[in-house]
Amino acid sequence: MDMSDPFKGLVTRKMTLEELARAIRQDIAAELDAINLYQAHIDATDNEPAKKILAHVRDDEKEHVAEFMELLRILDPGQAEKLDLAPAEIKKALSE
Numbered sequence: 001m002d003m004s005d006p007f008k009g010l011v012t013r014k015m016t017l018e019e020l021a022r023a024i025r026q027d028i029a030a031e032l033d034a035i036n037l038y039q040a041h042i043d044a045t046d047n048e049p050a051k052k053i054l055a056h057v058r059d060d061e062k063e064h065v066a067e068f069m070e071l072l073r074i075l076d077p078g079q080a081e082k083l084d085l086a087p088a089e090i091k092k093a094l095s096e
Contacts, residue, residue: 021075031065
């Protein structure tokens with residue numbers, strides 16, 4: 001994510017439903033990046049107070065991912081269908 005201009009991706013009009021769904025997918029990707037970054041910081045230090053705070057923040061990001069995924073279900077029924085089918089697909093793949 002380009003942090004030099006955090007508003008670069010914003011549009012000057014209301015987003016369409018498809019654009020909003022795409023934006024939420026980008027938000028999910030950013031949250032996942034943050035989770036990995038905070039975990040890397042945890043792994044790279046022995047400072048227990050820092051690890052505790054970083055773990056708390058990391059877990060908040062995990063909650064955000066879950067919330068965004070639920071929002072994506074609402075915004076994109078096709079995505080919701082894929083999410084609903086995923087457990088059976090995984091089970092099938094693991095049993096082969």
